[in-house]
Amino acid sequence: MSQPNVDLQPKKQKKLWEVNVFALLFAVIAIAVILTHILPAGEYGRVEVNGRSVIDPQSFQWIEASPVKPLGLVNSVHTGLVEASGIIFFVLIIGGTFGILTATGAIEALIVTLSRLLRNQEKWLIPIMMLFFAAGGSLMGMAEETLPYIAIMIPLAIALGFDAMTGAAIVLVGASVGFTSALMNPFTVGVAQGIAELPPFSGMGYRIAVFVVMYIVSTAFVLRYASKIKKDRSQGFFGLFEGKDTAELLREDMKLTARHKGILACFVLNFVVLVFGVIQYGWYLTELSGLFLLLGIIIGIVGRLGINEMVDNFMKGAAGLIAGALVIGVARAVVVVLNDGHVLDTILYYSAGVLNQLPSALTAFGMLVLQTVISFIVPSGSGMAALTMPIMAPLAELVGVTRQTAVLAYQFGDGISNIFIPTSGYFMAGLALAGIPWLRWMKWIIPLILMQYGIATVAVVVAHLIGYGPY
Template identity: 65%
Template sequence: MGQSNLAVNAPQKKKAREINVFVLLLIVLLVAAVSTYVLPSGEYTRQDVNGRSVVVPDTYKAIEASPVSLMGLIGSIHTGMVEASSIIFFVLIIGGTFGILTATGTIEAFISTLSRKLANQEKWLIPIMMLFFALGGALMGMAEETLAYLGIMIPLAIALGFDVMTGTAIVLIGASVGFTTAVMNPFTVGIAQGIAQLPPFSGMGYRIVLFVVMYLVSVFFVYRYAMKVKRDRGYGFFADGKYDKAETANVKLETRHKIVLGCFLLNFVVLAYGVVKFEWFITEIAGLFTLLGIVIAIVGKLSPGETVNAFMKGASGLISGALIIGVARAIVVILTNGHVIDTILYNASSAIHHLPPSLSVVGMYLLQSVIHLIVPSGSGQAALTMPIMAPLADLVGVTRQTAVLCFSMADGIGNIIFPTSGYFMAGLAIAGIPWSRWAKWILPLILTQYAIGLVAVIVAQLIGYGPF
């Protein structure tokens, strides 16, 4: 994908007090290993119900201690990656396919063309472009990939009488809406439902409703601010005139780009049909995305070498996230081999076991929100928490689908305010917006979104959001 001058010339600032996710996970891994020496060992009886392993309530019993040795600790990372290999390679294939899509120039051409058409109808820029990024987040899990478009949206927003904050918000908040509600997000709901042994992308209807609600609330927040800036430019933020001379990209949407977009949309129609009709899972969905990559490479007139390079570039951009899944899984390996994971489940369930399920689900939602601050990777958080949260949901009378919803909602909202979110902080650096300025501005929206999420998980539990 061609990079705008804005993205190329953006200063490469070091992030203050940057927290490395791998370091955090390794610390947690070490703590998990120590816990096998401190916590009592115990286990629940499990039984298969319709092909899924379910904890049998009231069967917890203490067993002989089995602390993890040093070699067990060292080897757990490899074991975790092996156990999570299907999810890891699924993530890499999705990233590779998106790399091919990017290399065809289709997304850049689409945004550039749409931006020009809206040049004299600026009031439609915010809802339309936020919908585009929201759909990308909901269907493809777009997050880091959106950074390249800041170089288009910020100058366009300024040219239309808005400011840097507006252009940045269209991209980051828009994608976050989709990533949070996760209609078909393969990196959050796709992984979490796989771990929870739920049908892939099941419960989509309720998430679509949440998508609409979150989208409308977010658009209203950004639109109201943008109109204030348009009436009084002194109200806005312009990064010290950094983008006064920036120009938007001028890429034409050619016939091949339109066909690529058609293939991209058709892919999701086929995916939805296959999941519902034939119960496709990770292997089939990964195969479908591989086929999509080949088709759009042919339509986009990429040579075999260019296609492979684009795939590798797209996949390489997600290697960090993929490896996080394996390291996070290693934590579960340690807790399982040390027979303390059921002890944690027992104590956690005991703390909320006598509460009504509607209050239990509040605790699960708040817990996921706190964990997200420490582990900002959606796929990593899913791999770390869902093996515990799914059986915990069984114990306290919460549906597993609701447990997944607690995770996906809590995971997505924090992505655009927590300083531990890497791509978010990179976006602010490109835009030239201080984190403190952004956090103060967006806090009302974040609190509103958390409140919507809280209501959503309570309602989900009350209606028996399932299938189970």
């Protein structure tokens, strides 16, 4: 994808905080193996309710220990990949489709065109562009895909009298709002609900309300800051764009063509069909994967890509998600080890005992806190779902919380952390592109983080009180 003509490569620095997620997960697998030698083995009975497996909370019993042998540490990775294969291939197919979409240039043309139209309407730039990125994060799971647009939004923001912090926030905070609400994000709520055996994208009405509140609060925060910079530019921060001729950085050659509009119309129609299929026919991963694959073929044809171009860009898009897809399988290996050692139910038993000590209204909040802590270790949204939901879904039932509420707590723990944890690769890359030091960003973003966690706390407590479901 073409970029504005500006050097976005920051000076090489010692990479603090950066630990490979696979190394972290392998350490977690090793800890899981050790736990099978330490914790007593236990087991809950399961019963079938409407086609899904549900724990019988009164059936826990201690059983004979079966600790996992050292070789099980490496064997579990293959087993985890096999068990999570359905979700892994779902993620890769969607990645391939987005690769074709990116190759058509439709998304870039839309953003550049909107930016150009709003150039002299600075009061509308922030809410409209943040809504665009929020919708992308909420519907398509846009995260790393948003990074190229930082190089578009920052020059535009500076040209309109704002600063680099404003431009970066439009992209990063906007996408985070979408990830947090996750109306139909296939990489977060799609994966988590699949593991929790919930209908795909169910409970959307409540998440729409969360989206609206998160969007309004976050947009108001960025607007308030931008207005201050507009009045006094000396208080702004310009990062790598200090002294740049912003007029040269704004794209004038790109237009939103009729072909681009046709591609975007197909994309929107795809989500309409998806919602209809899920609600009317109960479509799941197989049907949804087929739908996205069909979308890729259609937009490739509309975009006049040759067969080889379509296949090459599909492979390129899928390759971009290989790491994230593998994280899902490796995270699943942790659950494989705990299951093989018969200590997963033991952990559930003890965890339920701790959460049951909390007032009923705060049990869901306890799950939110736990998910937030885990997000520091596993910054991948889909990987975190694969790691935590096999435990959180049954744990929710044991403490009287619906599975849908458990998924909501996971969404908040993952989504809000996307704009401040230093272990998040794409977030840190975004700051590097803008030339914004992490500590400076943290000083600026902390009030918004606190507000968002306040909203999340209220949302999970209310969800628990109303029995947010279907179950």
